[in-house]
Amino acid sequence: MGHRLAGLFHGRPRLQISGLLAGPVGWLVIGYLGSLAVLLIAAFWTVDPLSGELVQGLSFENFETLFNEPVYRDIVKRTVLIAALVTVTDAVLAFPIAFYMAKVASRRGKAILVVAVLLPLWSSYLVKVYAWRTMLSAGGVINWALEPFGLSGPGFGSTAVWLVMSYLWLPYMILPIYAGLERIPNSLISASEDLGASPFTTFRRVILPLAFPAVVAGSIFTFALTLGDYITPRLVSNDQFIGNVIFNNISNNLPFASALALVPIVVMIAYLMVARKLGAFEHI
Amino acid sequence: MRLSRRSTLLLRLAIGVGLAFIYVPLIVIAIYAFNASNILEWPPPGLTLDWFPKAIESPSVHEALLTSLKAGLAATAIAIMLGTLASLAVARYRFFGRETISFLVILPIALPGIVTGVAISNTFTQVLGVPLGLLTVIVGHATFCIVVVYNNVVARLRRVSTSFEEASADLGAHTWQTFRFVTLPSLRTALAAGGLLAFALSFDEIIVTTFTIGAGEETLPIWIFSRLFRPNELPIVNAVAVLVVLISIVPVYLAHRLTREEGGVAAARGGRIEGGGVETEATAVP
Numbered sequence: 001m002g003h004r005l006a007g008l009f010h011g012r013p014r015l016q017i018s019g020l021l022a023g024p025v026g027w028l029v030i031g032y033l034g035s036l037a038v039l040l041i042a043a044f045w046t047v048d049p050l051s052g053e054l055v056q057g058l059s060f061e062n063f064e065t066l067f068n069e070p071v072y073r074d075i076v077k078r079t080v081l082i083a084a085l086v087t088v089t090d091a092v093l094a095f096p097i098a099f100y101m102a103k104v105a106s107r108r109g110k111a112i113l114v115v116a117v118l119l120p121l122w123s124s125y126l127v128k129v130y131a132w133r134t135m136l137s138a139g140g141v142i143n144w145a146l147e148p149f150g151l152s153g154p155g156f157g158s159t160a161v162w163l164v165m166s167y168l169w170l171p172y173m174i175l176p177i178y179a180g181l182e183r184i185p186n187s188l189i190s191a192s193e194d195l196g197a198s199p200f201t202t203f204r205r206v207i208l209p210l211a212f213p214a215v216v217a218g219s220i221f222t223f224a225l226t227l228g229d230y231i232t233p234r235l236v237s238n239d240q241f242i243g244n245v246i247f248n249n250i251s252n253n254l255p256f257a258s259a260l261a262l263v264p265i266v267v268m269i270a271y272l273m274v275a276r277k278l279g280a281f282e283h284i
Numbered sequence: 285m286r287l288s289r290r291s292t293l294l295l296r297l298a299i300g301v302g303l304a305f306i307y308v309p310l311i312v313i314a315i316y317a318f319n320a321s322n323i324l325e326w327p328p329p330g331l332t333l334d335w336f337p338k339a340i341e342s343p344s345v346h347e348a349l350l351t352s353l354k355a356g357l358a359a360t361a362i363a364i365m366l367g368t369l370a371s372l373a374v375a376r377y378r379f380f381g382r383e384t385i386s387f388l389v390i391l392p393i394a395l396p397g398i399v400t401g402v403a404i405s406n407t408f409t410q411v412l413g414v415p416l417g418l419l420t421v422i423v424g425h426a427t428f429c430i431v432v433v434y435n436n437v438v439a440r441l442r443r444v445s446t447s448f449e450e451a452s453a454d455l456g457a458h459t460w461q462t463f464r465f466v467t468l469p470s471l472r473t474a475l476a477a478g479g480l481l482a483f484a485l486s487f488d489e490i491i492v493t494t495f496t497i498g499a500g501e502e503t504l505p506i507w508i509f510s511r512l513f514r515p516n517e518l519p520i521v522n523a524v525a526v527l528v529v530l531i532s533i534v535p536v537y538l539a540h541r542l543t544r545e546e547g548g549v550a551a552a553r554g555g556r557i558e559g560g561g562v563e564t565e566a567t568a569v570p
Binding site: 009013016017020021023024025027028029031032033034035036038039042054093094096097099100101104111113115116117118119120122123124125126127128130131132133134135137139140141144167170171174199220224225227228229230231235243246247250254257258261264265268 | 287288291292294295296298299302303305306307308309310312313316323324325326327365366367369370372373377379385388389391392394395396397398399400402403404405406407410411423426427430459460481484485488489490491494495505508509512521525528529532533536537540544
């Protein structure tokens with residue numbers, strides 16, 4: 001049986017490719033892209049206000065609400081603003097760390113640092129947000145640490161959301177920048193130094209321009225992850241972000257939730273197009 | 285690079301602050317898990333080991349752990365299968381739309397989890413008429429786990445020369461025999477690493493899970509989340525949180541050890557886009 005099947009594929013590359021791709025492409029195109037298409041279609045449905053039943057027609061009501069209600073406009077603005085702030089914060093924090101890892105640390109130090117940055121990237125998202133919730137609470141570590149200086153922490157609110165999101169996505173920014181810096185040949189840096197450039201000039205004129213696409217690559221993650229997160233705002237603030245509104249509408253107004261879910265998609269597509277222009281795709 | 289002593293010192297400081305920033309919250313939760321008091325206040329008044337046995341004995345934790353394991357293992361199995369098939373096609377054949385495959389595989393993890401969650405839940409409940417439950421969670425998890433396996437296996441296939449496979453075919457082996465006795469053995473550690481990472485990703489996931497899980501069912505992250513707003517349950521939550529961190533961090537570390545040379549773990553999450561490494565090396569020299 002196995003032999004006969006293998007014989008069938010033997011010398012028929014087209015058939016081999018189809019056999020290999022049928023499963024994964026079927027799953028991702030029919031299953032996943034199909035679901036995204038359903039999401040797009042559902043955004044044009046409405047909910048009958050009397051019966052609460054779904055009306056599967058073509059209506060722009062959800063989008064009108066989204067554009068005309070100042071509440072939703074503010075929520076979208078707030079979410080995009082936080083995403084931008086988080087991205088800038090992470091880029092500033094990540095660069096020196098990535099630079100040290102790529103160009104200063106010894107081989108051994110590098111290996112240890114990569115693991116130290118990697119492990120938290122992959123695990124315990126919820127636990128980390130929860131940890132910040134306890135730290136930011138009135139009797140938490142932050143107030144305890146700042147009290148001797150007569151200061152107090154930011155408490156819960158949009159500042160907390162900015163802080164926690166910057167924390168959560170920092171490793172996503174460090175790793176692409178690290179990889180980008182690793183690719184810059186040391187000889188280029190030496191050449192700049194030999195030609196008399198100060199370390200600052202070398203940094204500004206040689207390293208930064210070459211590493212910039214990697215920063216943009218990292219920013220894709222920090223931006224996208226912030227746009228969709230609703231757990232962090234829920235745990236460390238009372239403010240509403242796009243994710244919260246989607247979450248709150250999912251059970252009783254699915255069409256409106258779907259329309260809202262298109263917002264991060266549209267913002268991300270625009271962002272990705274700019275990122276592509278800046279050459280970030282080679283660094284993802 | 286030649287740096288002044290002061291710059292090196294400043295960079296070391298930045299690393300120290302950065303790592304502290306990354307690890308302090310996790311350490312705080314670990315300490316709270318041993319907190320003798322029922323109330324979360326800093327510093328804890330005393331330490332105790334009581335919460336861990338309580339967490340382990342709790343029937344709802346058992347059930348949530350079981351659900352998490354089932355979802356994680358099933359999603360990993362699907363991701364290994366689909367990820368390997370796709371990577372073999374992309375790394376070993378040339379065909380129209382080859383670059384699109386990488387993009388397609390990365391999409392579920394590049395889009396915010398909430399989008400994936402809402403989309404999959406919509407499709408199952410509104411179009412297919414399938415009620416939400418463990419099955420829908422598995423489908424959701426498998427979808428975003430494929431990329432992890434795919435990236436690891438593609439990276440390995442690029443490193444392994446095709447000449448072995450050609451030799452095997454020349455010696456008369458069938459396609460299947462070549463795969464079974466030549467290709468597969470060389471993929472072993474990449475598959476293990478991809479599987480471990482996929483499992484860790486699934487085990488830790490909460491957003492897609494929230495939208496795809498049935499009423500009354502819980503994975504461990506959902507279990508934690510639903511209890512965060514009940515102060516009297518927080519001590520057990522802290523202990524469970526530490527267990528979850530350990531269960532998801534160990535596979536990641538193992539996967540890193542297995543694929544160190546390929547930068548597997550580092551590259552897998554971001555998803556390496558076709559030929560990226562080589563191209564940038566060229567662009568790095570102006």
